[in-house]
Amino acid sequence: MxxxxxxxxxxxxxxxxxxxxxxxxxxxxxxxxxxxxxxxxxxxxxxxxxxxxxxxxxxxxxxxxxxxxxxxxxxxxxxxxxxxxxxxxxxxxxxxxxxxxxxxxxxxxxxxxxxxxxxxxxxxxxxxxxxxxxxxxxxxxxxxxxxxxxxxxxxxxxxxxxxxxxxxxxxxxxxxxxxxxxxxxxxxxxxxxxxxxxxxxxxxxxxxxxxxxxxxxxxxxxxxxxxxxxxxxxxxxxxxxxxxxxxxxxxKGGVPAIEQENITKARVLYEEIDRNPLFKAVAAVEDRSKMNVCFVMENPELEKPFLKLAEERGIVGIKGHRSVGGFRASIYNALPISSIYVLIDAMQEFAEKNK
Amino acid sequence: MxxxxxxxxxxxxxxxxxxxxxxxxxxxxxxxxxxxxxxxxxxxxxxxxxxxxxxxxxxxxxxxxxxxxxxxxxxxxxxxxxxxxxxxxxxxxxxxxxxxxxxxxxxxxxxxxxxxxxxxxxxxxxxxxxxxxxxxxxxxxxxxxxxxxxxxxxxxxxxxxxxxxxxxxxxxxxxxxxxxxxxxxxxxxxxxxxxxxxxxxxxxxxxxxxxxxxxxxxxxxxxxxxxxxxxxxxxxxxxxxxxxxxxxxxxKGGVPAIEQENITKARVLYEEIDRNPLFKAVAAVEDRSKMNVCFVMENPELEKPFLKLAEERGIVGIKGHRSVGGFRASIYNALPISSIYVLIDAMQEFAEKNK
Structure with missing residues (x-):
């Protein structure tokens, strides 16, 4: 999957x-x-x-x-x-x-x-x-x-x-x-x-x-x-x-319903990024996108191994744009929150391994 | 079909x-x-x-x-x-x-x-x-x-x-x-x-x-x-x-091969139109298209019944453009010659019935 x-x-x-x-x-x-x-x-x-x-x-x-x-x-x-x-x-x-x-x-x-x-x-x-x-x-x-x-x-x-x-x-x-x-x-x-x-x-x-x-x-x-x-x-x-x-x-309940889902999806992911010592969000906190979550690693050398782990979990498309680097998780309407939890799990496991 | x-x-x-x-x-x-x-x-x-x-x-x-x-x-x-x-x-x-x-x-x-x-x-x-x-x-x-x-x-x-x-x-x-x-x-x-x-x-x-x-x-x-x-x-x-x-x-053999097929497909259909007493081709003979064969009926009152017969045979899309009337058989590359024979059969049967 x-x-x-x-x-x-x-x-x-x-x-x-x-x-x-x-x-x-x-x-x-x-x-x-x-x-x-x-x-x-x-x-x-x-x-x-x-x-x-x-x-x-x-x-x-x-x-x-x-x-x-x-x-x-x-x-x-x-x-x-x-x-x-x-x-x-x-x-x-x-x-x-x-x-x-x-x-x-x-x-x-x-x-x-x-x-x-x-x-x-x-x-x-x-x-x-x-x-x-x-x-x-x-x-x-x-x-x-x-x-x-x-x-x-x-x-x-x-x-x-x-x-x-x-x-x-x-x-x-x-x-x-x-x-x-x-x-x-x-x-x-x-x-x-x-x-x-x-x-x-x-x-x-x-x-x-x-x-x-x-x-x-x-x-x-x-x-x-x-x-x-x-x-x-x-x-x-x-x-x-x-x-x-x-x-x-x-x-699904139209735009108001999906907006609530999108708020939750973005919140749990940003919370992990802010909490996890290896990762750091790119955008100004007050302007953070609920569609594209851009983040980098405090230690850029760990980016490649993390990408590899993500791939093993079936996570695709999170490589950041070349002008920003790091990672970009696009969490559009159709992405289920379960996929976000898979990403969060990978981030937590990776942090555990690289303490 | x-x-x-x-x-x-x-x-x-x-x-x-x-x-x-x-x-x-x-x-x-x-x-x-x-x-x-x-x-x-x-x-x-x-x-x-x-x-x-x-x-x-x-x-x-x-x-x-x-x-x-x-x-x-x-x-x-x-x-x-x-x-x-x-x-x-x-x-x-x-x-x-x-x-x-x-x-x-x-x-x-x-x-x-x-x-x-x-x-x-x-x-x-x-x-x-x-x-x-x-x-x-x-x-x-x-x-x-x-x-x-x-x-x-x-x-x-x-x-x-x-x-x-x-x-x-x-x-x-x-x-x-x-x-x-x-x-x-x-x-x-x-x-x-x-x-x-x-x-x-x-x-x-x-x-x-x-x-x-x-x-x-x-x-x-x-x-x-x-x-x-x-x-x-x-x-x-x-x-x-x-x-x-x-x-x-x-x-299929590329453009030269499909061109030969297209020539044959157009020829057999125009031959039927020219031969069949009920139908008449619209375009000047020397300019006839090998992609869109436009034809009308000598007696326009027969057009509706013929369309109905064609529909019964699974023939779709032959109604002519409103500015020309009658019929238009588009016989593009992907149309098999067998479909043209189905149309010709319908034309012949219809002519037989309306002698």
Missing amino acids: KHNFGAGPGILPHEVLKQASEAVIDFNGTGLSLLEISHRSKEFEAVLDEAVSLVKELFNVPEGYSVLFLQGGASTQFALAPYNLLPEGGKAAYVETGVWANKALKEAKYFGEVQVVASSKEANFTYIPKDFEIPADAAYIHITSNNTIYGTQLQEFFKSPVPVVCDMSSDIFSRVVNVADFGLIYAGAQKNMGPAGVTLVIVKDDLLGKTGRKIPAMFNYQTQIEGGSMYNTPPVFAIYVSMLTLKWLKA | KHNFGAGPGILPHEVLKQASEAVIDFNGTGLSLLEISHRSKEFEAVLDEAVSLVKELFNVPEGYSVLFLQGGASTQFALAPYNLLPEGGKAAYVETGVWANKALKEAKYFGEVQVVASSKEANFTYIPKDFEIPADAAYIHITSNNTIYGTQLQEFFKSPVPVVCDMSSDIFSRVVNVADFGLIYAGAQKNMGPAGVTLVIVKDDLLGKTGRKIPAMFNYQTQIEGGSMYNTPPVFAIYVSMLTLKWLKA
Whole structure:
């Protein structure tokens, strides 16, 4: 049995994988594979409709927002957000909380002025900047809610005089969020919502069409809204698996219930890291992520032997990102708490051996 | 048993579906699903490498070309081709052979001047325009090699003084093509190459970087080449299934072998349409597609009863596109000739009954 702590594409619920595997052979008794049916068939249209409904229900999406399933990952949204929201000659504010936030702001520079209102770069992004001012003349402020590489997470979203654009790729559906506080939310599916190959976009309709810029069809949120995410052939399989994952989440009690589980999962793991003399957490205590737990060893020479022990226990994907080193345990929605206890056991046993 | 004549996402080989289904549960004995492994794992990197190698081998891609697996479908390429190849203030030539060609040229207008050098719009695109002149000052000429809706196909590619950009979405890998004759080939996978959610791009490297335009990372072929199609998380599953489909094609003898099969499949079906007094082919004889066979009935009132008979025989996906009516039998690489004989039997039986 494997315990999948990988940072993404990440763990998916077992029952979702089982259903997805079956659909590849015979989709809902049609006698055809999900991979070879028309996206315009009533069977697939029902899947897409259900996926959109589940997002609206699970996230309490208010009226006036559109839910899209697009291709290209969050990296494409780094460009599409300013393409659609930053007027010609306008300015956007960015909070720089890591490599991904940095990539997002670089893409915005193709479309207008970028003001970095805060950055934790000088501390290798080990904390989330606070107490920054949001310029009232910015078209929007962009933030990355969770930073996988550094294990930091914005604990509370801020009120803003300008629309908030948020990359939630690595913590979407992990906690309750008030969608009405945002102008645009986007997330690659492959951490908490489904497989790689589809991106969720939740956008406030009345922000669109105001840039004075002509936008090619596929890059234009309005075209995608009018086409109901089917302006062209959508990524059928990735949407289907996302729908199954959202359904699984609903059956578990929805976002409030999973948030409680996530709080517990993160708490027990951080407690062990803080207690265990061999390990040390990387992120500022108040900004610790409940999705990606980054930690190193007081004695780096012990890292390799610990990785080996972890592997023997079926623990996979805990090697830290090269820019931080050490370990990163990604504890997304689908990871059961039992896997965390397996990791904790390994840490305790290793500490015992290396006293 | 179903006979899948759907226009796309289209039929895939049975053994590919079987392997894909298994990989969703356990990928290559890793104990993890293909959907939850890192795209940076050596297992997935091997898949992507093999997919690229198979494209190069099956299509005899010469030196100086890059092979990419991207997201967003051909519709995204409609914009990316001019974004990357049409210089500021430059001009591109387009041949208008249908709705998709028309969408492609509309997107190009966001980036420069578009000259439509030929169109068969006045005849509802029932033929492929010939004898057009290619302006020597165009950055490229764009053509759609096969037109699914109308059942027309460019039989022989032309020599051109400017680079040829070709949308091969619906006939890629169905026939031998001399890649060296093209500047850019692109194709959504979901007809002849794999499932929806991935797009093949084959681009001549020395055409890039010459527009004078700054291009955001995800829209820039050069970024994608440098990143080896992994600038960001790629559509892992769709690439894997495409790789399996290309492997299947190789085992069948490659493109020359499948081309012979495709010629035979198309011939027997057109012969029946031409012979059967109830049916009539739509496209100009010399431009008939070997991928999408479009035909109508002399007496349109018989169309519904024939569709019903076809359904009873397990024939699915033959309803024609609304803009043409009648029937469309898509006979992609993975469709066995036995399915075509089932369709022909139904046509003959129906003609017998309705003498």
